[in-house]
Amino acid sequence: MRALDQHSTLHSTHPCINNATCTKHTSKAEELRAAKKSGIATKPDLPNMEDVVFMDSENENVCDNVNSVEDENVEGDGLIVPEVGMQFKDEKELYAFYARYAYTVGFPVRKRSSSKDDDGVLRYVTFTCSREGRRSGNTSISLKPHPTIQTGCKARISASLDIHGYWKINMVHLDHNHKTSPTKSRLYRCNRELSVHVKRKLEVNDIAGIPLHKSFNSVVVESGGYENMACVEKDCRNYIEQVRRLRLGEGDALAIQSYFSEMQSRCSGFYFSIDLDNDLRLKNVFWADN
Numbered sequence: 001m002r003a004l005d006q007h008s009t010l011h012s013t014h015p016c017i018n019n020a021t022c023t024k025h026t027s028k029a030e031e032l033r034a035a036k037k038s039g040i041a042t043k044p045d046l047p048n049m050e051d052v053v054f055m056d057s058e059n060e061n062v063c064d065n066v067n068s069v070e071d072e073n074v075e076g077d078g079l080i081v082p083e084v085g086m087q088f089k090d091e092k093e094l095y096a097f098y099a100r101y102a103y104t105v106g107f108p109v110r111k112r113s114s115s116k117d118d119d120g121v122l123r124y125v126t127f128t129c130s131r132e133g134r135r136s137g138n139t140s141i142s143l144k145p146h147p148t149i150q151t152g153c154k155a156r157i158s159a160s161l162d163i164h165g166y167w168k169i170n171m172v173h174l175d176h177n178h179k180t181s182p183t184k185s186r187l188y189r190c191n192r193e194l195s196v197h198v199k200r201k202l203e204v205n206d207i208a209g210i211p212l213h214k215s216f217n218s219v220v221v222e223s224g225g226y227e228n229m230a231c232v233e234k235d236c237r238n239y240i241e242q243v244r245r246l247r248l249g250e251g252d253a254l255a256i257q258s259y260f261s262e263m264q265s266r267c268s269g270f271y272f273s274i275d276l277d278n279d280l281r282l283k284n285v286f287w288a289d290n
Contacts, residue, residue: 124160157169194236267289
């Protein structure tokens with residue numbers, strides 16, 4: 001503070017500020033000229049360090065005030081937001097990217113439309129929120145209208161294949177006309193799947209006669225709770241019903257072979273061929289009747 005006080009006093013009281021001459025400064029200048037003529041090197045006067053006030057530079061801590069700037073399409077939680085101009089190697093990579101974004105935000109996705117060129121090469125594709133569009137038909141007069149999730153949502157991305165073989169996003173619409181729920185993402189149909197382990201467990205338990213709801217509860221316990229499940233009980237039930245339709249009971253393959261043999265004995269133009277595996281399970285059947 002001493003240097004600041006002396007500086008302010010200098011401006012207010014020093015006669016050199018208002019007068020054209022100063023005896024002290026004039027004598028000092030004459031001494032310097034005389035020393036220069038005689039060849040004596042002079043050392044400039046250094047101020048007393050006690051009288052110096054160190055001021056912080058405005059640019060001294062610039063690096064401390066500058067935050068690392070990430071891409072504009074990356075949010076604070078690391079979520080990468082779709083943006084026009086993004087490029088992908090193929091359509092599968094494009095869909096996987098949009099599906100991850102949708103899972104984090106909390107909405108289901110599906111392929112809306114696509115188009116191919118004259119050579120059959122896919123050139124254009126659009127992925128939308130599954131609530132895009134509205135159900136056709138006049139449901140207002142129905143006593144029990146079917147429930148629907150379609151709300152006419154416009155959220156979507158469109159991409160096309162460029163001349164270099166990359167898929168490039170050329171249209172993005174991120175706004176939804178409905179609420180999104182990240183906690184429900186695992187329950188959307190596009191995100192549900194049965195792992196190989198779960199499928200095998202369901203099949204073995206079904207052959208052993210274990211009820212489906214008990215098999216599903218067992219899978220839930222192994223997964224650590226419903227919140228860690230990538231499927232619902234309905235998915236397991238649909239899978240088992242499909243397996244049951246394709247599964248032949250004991251002796252069914254032999255029964256088919258016996259029936260076709262009888263048909264062949266009655267009609268010389270009847271031909272059949274049956275392919276069995278090592279466990280005598282039916283793999284392929286072919287027959288023709290002329």
